[in-house]
Amino acid sequence: MSWPRRLIVRAAQIQGERDAEARLTALTDASIGAGLKFGREYIDPDAKKTQGGAYYSFAPLQRHQAALERQARPWLHTPEAIRQRREAEEDALWDQAAQVMGGARA
Known part of the structure; x- marks a missing residue:
């Protein structure tokens, strides 16, 4: 019995991520x-x-290090993850500005 091709490919990807994590x-x-x-x-x-x-x-x-990081943790570098981090940073900056301005938020 042999493994399906998609499982073999995914196993190779996971091993690459583990190797990159160890190198990082x-x-x-x-x-x-x-x-x-x-x-x-x-x-x-x-x-x-x-x-x-x-x-x-x-x-x-x-x-x-950034290249190894992208290879070791690809789920952190998807467009969705990058957008979510950027939006969280922008929200934090707005909250900080609102505190400085006396609680008024635009």
Whole structure:
């Protein structure tokens, strides 16, 4: 007896999510343990005059973590989930503004 094709495909997807979750956890542990020296990029002060001085950017590490996050937890990155998070953030900002303005909400 063999498994239906859809179950085999779903099992492969679940295993990919588990692998990405394990990689994300290992990356987070390694970057924290190394004092966040992994994944940083040196920004030359001559290349960007407006920044003031030399600094390190963690953009490569953040891009890699975001990609692993999308692969490990795809249900958090659906259009519906993104819209719900955005609406919740907007509602929280309106509530905060209403408290500052004395309780009046538009």
